[in-house]
Amino acid sequence: MMKKVRYLWMILLLSFGCPVYDPSTGILEVINKSDTVWYIYDTCEGYLDVDRALQYKTNWNVQAYDETGKEVKFEKHPNYKLDIRDTAELSGFGSPSSRRIFCKEDTLTLFLIPETVMRENEWRIITKNRMYKRRIHLTQGILDSLNWKVTIR
Known part of the structure; x- marks a missing residue:
């Protein structure tokens, strides 16, 4: 009986006590060298989908703590918002060592929407x-030649 209980505990420990491996994904880096704040819509289709809307968000207030335990407040914005002279990272493109587009036509389309348009209009109108x-x-070939870094001027 004791042996069965020990095996049960081992199975439970191995099943629920092990850390989960969450691998990193390939990143598409978009660099903004323009004087416009952009919202980036990435899609395999050649059009904006009314059912997959971007949300207009200026910033989210995030609470964090420094090494002394003191509360530090900072703002974070969604990864599809590209500030002036800033960089956005879009993820989900394979692995860091083997980045790829997961589209039927092997083409990814980026739509750049100005922040003013996002702020003043509903997604269905956009x-x-x-x-x-x-x-x-x-x-895929273009992204590989650009080392997965796209610059907006």
């Missing part, structure tokens, strides 16, 4: 009227 300012088509 999609219906195609209120993006730039559309960039990227293939």
